[in-house]
Amino acid sequence: MNILFASSEVAPFAKSGGLGDVGAALPRALAAAGHDVRVVMPMYSRVHAQGRTFTEVVPAMWLDLGGTHVKVSLYESVLPGTTVPVYFVRCPPLYDRPSLYGNGPDEHLRFAVLSWAALKACQALRFAPDVIHCNDWQTALIPLLLRARFSWDRLFENTRTVLTIHNLGHQGTFPASVMPQTGLADSWYLFHQDELRAGRLGFLMTGLLYANAITTVSPTYAKEIQTPSQGVGLDGILRQRADVLTGILNGIDEDEWNPANDKHLPVGFSAEALTGKDTCKQALLAAAKLPYRRDVPVFSLVARLVWQKGIDLVESTLPNLLRHHRFQLVVLGKGEHKHEEFFRLLERAFPGKVAYDSAFSERRAHLVEAGSDVFLMPSRYEPCGLNQMYSLRYGTVPLVHKTGGLADTVWQYNPRTGRGTGFVFDHFDEAGLSWAIRRALEVWGTGTGEYRARWEALMRNGMVLPLGWKHRVGRYLEVYQKLR
């Protein structure tokens, strides 16, 4: 199949979270399965700041979005480790900014342009996609554009669209007055009319109305988003479209996240040979300037420090536990100022026990995964989550709230049977989280002898799970095939 994968993030070029990882790994897996995949994304300043070389493939494409004339050009590179072409939409006034997203007055224009440019690129390169795979609100106008603006072109005769929801919390909702700059003003009647009357225009909502198929990143999240409590206002539309909505778990990039061969680690380790993990623990604690004690468990957290990730719950629960129990805490995360401040204070309040790093560092994230014993992921909601899967692979036992993809990937450990892969709490409150942490500490015990043997068995339960994209890509192909 010919597949165009349109995304606002593709690692390593640009990534702010899980979308960036998926934006690279899924196209890679589709290409490995023998398909002609091409990726399209914006050329943010960080993309060309990294000393890479790009070939200009289309010097100039002019877009007229309701009288706003935008000139874009197209550059090409490849997805590292593959021959998958990546097309970069270059438009310095829109994309040359320090952060990927912003709250500026032209945010709608930035991604309307991306969506237009993705289709124009197909025309310029004579690439006839069977599937255009759109991701989140930033590329969600493509299905409607295809129908209202590009259907005259026989190039798109067999093109079907798939829209993947990576996080329903981000919908790209703008004042209805931005309509002309979507380039779709003539087709105003095709937008959701109640929304327009209420003065709003939602990119994601529009995509949900017109995509031929909708997917989201875990089966549990696919159910949750159809309920009023977790549908963030779109549950009605999602229920209407339930017949084309599928939940497919994300995979992990097993080359990038492989404890046996990880360029970011001092030594490798695996389910069969675990000793290297302890060396990684020493390296992590040295880097975090914490004392190392083999029998003291290290809990860790790597996340965007935002409401979704349950950081407020960590803040209200952890101090008391740190006061009364023997464990260390390593936090790597950037995000809301108040949360960053909290962890700075916590570090000062618990010297030798807590370390906080506010960097965004791929290298450090790998070391944290490798060198810690328990990984905290008490997300309020979690469409899929990648870190709990990296943790499973690295023998770092995940401790999660039973929601979304966390509920689909982590099974409650039962010390009696030895089955299970982590610690799971049902109720998103202090009692729930502290129950799970106490339970993890109980199972850890003295961290030696029989306790250690049991812990290692628990680690191995997770380390051997099939989590790679090669196990998931078939589900996407099924969705694509059904559209033909």
Ligand code: ADP
């Ligand atoms: P989300 O997409 O909601 O941020 P995921 O768990 O799906 O959550 O993916 C998060 C990704 O971002 C992981 O690859 C994680 O390692 C990475 N990440 C988050 N914060 C940092 C950080 N401060 N430094 C390095 N990587 C980070």
